[in-house]
């Protein structure tokens with residue numbers, strides 16, 4: 001199958017509609033990462049997403065809808081605070097998990113009683129959702145377990161020959177996936193950290209907690225138990241306090257003939273010296289925006305990625321650290 005990359009315009013949107021309505025897959029830009037979309041009401045189409053990605057069949061998908069779509073067609077909104085959160089953060093990088101009305105195929109919800117819903121703010125995503133005029137279920141448009149894609153080229157690198165169309169909406173500004181929030185109970189619970197932070201949610205909903213993903217916990221977000229965001233190069237992670245050990249690890253690898261690259265916050269510039277480095281940025285938002293882009297750049301040119309964690313905590317740092325701890329193994333030199 002030929003994979004086309006087309007800028008979002010009238011012609012490509014007409015083609016996207018034809019593909020989606022015909023039970024096919026289209027990759028779409030969003031403000032977080034690129035998504036791989038199918039008509040959420042068509043179980044056979046949804047199965048193709050799992051096949052193309054190699055995604056475990058018990059990991060549910062997020063339904064994406066246009067900003068004018070009535071979400072009560074898909075889900076039961078039982079908590080008043082959920083309406084407040086919708087008003088405050090949608091369209092945007094927030095996904096809310098409600099009890100499902102069963103309109104979306106059980107293939108996408110993995111037979112569960114809940115459905116995750118998101119309204120992306122990206123202009124290209126909105127134009128796509130308007131053109132296809134059905135709820136679109138979409139995970140990130142990468143091969144399962146690989147780093148999420150934030151450009152059309154990243155999607156092409158993973159899925160060339162497997163899907164007919166990638167809508168190119170430029171580099172995703174947010175850079176990490178949406179915050180996934182369980183809103184089925186009295187207190188909203190974060191299942192996956194993201195750009196809409198615990199602090200932001202609590203300021204609107206009155207309270208917000210992180211889900212504890214313990215063995216005994218009722219698993220609400222199956223995705224969290226799988227390997228994720230893994231670069232195709234060995235990746236080692238050090239804390240900011242262990243930076244000297246990280247430098248030594250890098251130097252040792254270089255001496256032994258490897259091609260290492262450091263990934264760290266820009267404030268370490270003075271201490272890096274001549275070492276090969278990609279800077280993630282100066283603050284959490286910048287680091288989120290660059291993280292997947294930089295990991296994909298690093299895996300192309302290097303056989304060892306040495307990550308030094310940012311020093312900040314809370315807010316968007318929670319989302320950045322969540323991705324980093326999955327992308328890279330902890331290493332003590």
Ligand code: AMP
Pocket residue numbers: 059060061062097109112114115116138139140177180191192220221222223224
């Ligand atoms: P991805 O689209 O690849 O970023 O993955 C979607 C994330 O949302 C995964 O972590 C899923 O486990 C989570 N998710 C999707 N649907 C639900 C749901 N109904 N309940 C809880 N988590 C969900």
Ligand code: MG
Pocket residue numbers: 139140148
């Ligand atoms: Mg994903």
